[in-house]
Amino acid sequence: MKRDIRLAILLLSIISLTLAVATAWELWAARERILAKAYTHNLNLTQALDTYVEGIVTQSSMLLLGLAERLENDGSEPAQLERLRHLVQRQQPLFNQLDGIVVYDASGTWLMSSSGDIPSGASSADRTFFIHHRDTPSTDAYIGEPIRSLYNGQWVITVSRRYNHPDGRFAGVISATLGVENFLQLFGKIDIGRHGAIGVATSNGQVLVRYPFRPGDMGRVLSRSPIFTQYRDITTVGTATFTSSLDGIERLYAFRKNERYPLVTSVALGKDEVLAAWYTDALRTVSIALGLLMVIVIIGCLMILAIKRRIGAEALLVAAREELLRANRQLEVLASRDPLTALRNRRSFDDHLAAELRRAHRERTPLGLLLIDIDYFKRFNDTYGHPAGDDCLRCIGRLLADNVRRPGDLTARYGGEELAVILPNTDGAGARAVAEQILQHLWQSNLPHVGSPFGRVTASIGIATLPPGSDASAAALIGAADQALYRAKAAGRNRLDSAPDLGGTPA
Template structure:
């Protein structure tokens, strides 16, 4: 597509005020400072949370390994007992030897609270205690009922209970043993003292509101730190960990609100592979972020003070810039006013106050310049000299005010008689007017002068002191091509004045050229 040239200059690019640029710069610096600090602070928060998630994950791994090792040690003993009972039977000599073995195993494994053997009716037939209470019966216990009703031979971990023998809180790990025909023969039981877990968990720094727990996969709590008896055996299967997260991933870290105490914690959890246990280590998010919040507040105050200081300094600088801009604008305005005044004064100095035409001073300057130019260019220069006929009588009859108005009307016609930018109409003195016509010969000047004469005559300005009855003019013309060192500008004036004298002395209301030609009305 061809671009269209309109001939107009391209618009100048728009410039923004200095104060607007300075204001924008100050705002940009302050906003950048605040945004950078905000990003750094938020980034520090994310790093703190990420480190906490790694810490809780490692803690959950440690707790899970401890729970696995503890249960595994007890279960290994139970596996050996089941084999011994099913091979050797439950005869009296075998039970006596078994008692010694149970005592020895409890002494070897610190996590064990006790080892017990029950027959198919729940009666005590052997344990690790010094004296066997043959009248005791545990057929009502959850683990006994479970094995009696389930034929699987796997390990069973029951909910926390209080020991009948010592009254302490324990966790039960049990297995079923059978008769030779596969029927139910009884239960072997290992009890783990809850204090063993508590002692281990208390070694970890989890803050004031952190939490550690071990639970069965159905959500039954076996142990929790902080330790509360009311929470033991409580089922939390409907809480977010068991309801939302464990079904999707056996290992993970999530942040959610605890259903037990309403505290938002960062939870890392693990479900053990060989045993139906879930362990969790959780740290309070508010505690984790407490130090970060303190640092963030301090940094925010510092950055806020710095931004405020920059804003104050910037606003002061902007005010100074604004004052300077205003001062420069005032100076520029004053300069423009002075230039306009100078132009007005210069115009007044070069303009006739009555007629509005150029005055004698401007005419003398223009004549000198145009005469020199005509000399350089070898071009013709013409001069028309005009005089109002019988103007003294006009003033005597109508008054000087009317005479001034008459001159103004005549000057309008004279001014309209020139058509080129280089032409000059001037008041030469009194009622005498002149027209300077560069590049014009006598013929052209005659045409201009005659048009002016006729236009003034057609104004029909009443003049009873003139033979024509109206205001008329006489005009003298001369034109020549000046030659350097042979001609002077005064010669043109003298020639035109001489022609004017001839026109007035031969009847007025006529134009006469320097070569003697003239035209009457």
């Protein structure tokens, strides 16, 4: 009798622990989904804002180029400067972000201001942008640090160019001032919560614009921020979570380096704000779980009191356990699959690769890995919309499943538009044959893509192979495939590239 009671208590403990673990797992997974969604939102915002800022700088640079050519060809006489002022005033209504155009001579003295009268004794000889052009012969546009305008005292960002005398000597500088307030008005329309932040900085970490605006942040250098110390040199686009050095708030950051100018755009959301809804759901879920645990305990007590009806109670417990195990198996299957493509997900990929790598080391057999990146996929989403992008991913997932058929092979969604194929007991030639077949079938699928120079959806593939006897790690294999993928993309896309076999000390 006591033995049966002990068994009943043990079983109740197992059920309670299983429920607690399942609840904790679901809460963690829901939290990760919310964070991933926030990162995606931030990355989309950085793309839009990066394009916006690049457009303003490019427009300013082109305007300055035309004015500089006029100054170099027609001189800087008062009549010519007056014509330039009228020209700028006619164009300024078409360029809302433009605060004004100023022309300086070789000593930094103001020669012309599109805003009207020149302040008495106005000189910008000590401004960083003027010193840069004076000491640097390049005529490229220069993005200066934020300064207070000598004309109206407002914060502005300068985009400037040097202009020369006919003999090439320094003649002066022409600058376009962009009002920081114009940027803040746009940033203020974006919902980033109470603790969110939007920033534009130079590539060396100097703040140009930050929303919410604080005068003390203007021109501040964030070179010690993790974005600039840990991530900037590794990738042009990325996400990170850290505590801001400006206000001490922990945020979820997304950043993007501009491809044309030395600018970094970042968008951040307060981590606590992002997870606020999750905290509420978690409290509700925990309450329900505790209620279920209480029910289980009550049922257990009744079962112990009715121990004489042991057989019936044991039958119920077995049925409940089988149902729970069946539910756990279903959850395990769901947790290993990517819901969009029906391929294995990243977690399943990592586990499978680790297992196959151990097998390859143990049995001294080769192991192949393909990393596949859909070419110009962002353009596809921008052109056709994200639902069409999801359909494209599903189509390519089916194509991979049709081309990789061996029982031991595994196809997975590695992340975003990146897919992966693990090929056990496959050497470099075999892995290359599979990759060529995938590219050929994808080409034959003829999925339209007007944003691609190929006119259809294509992919780039990086191949890495672990030869027999190598003791290389999973990270090394993935890194080699990633480098090969990078070379394939750099060579023009719609192609494959193979990494050299990973050697190592024989096991």
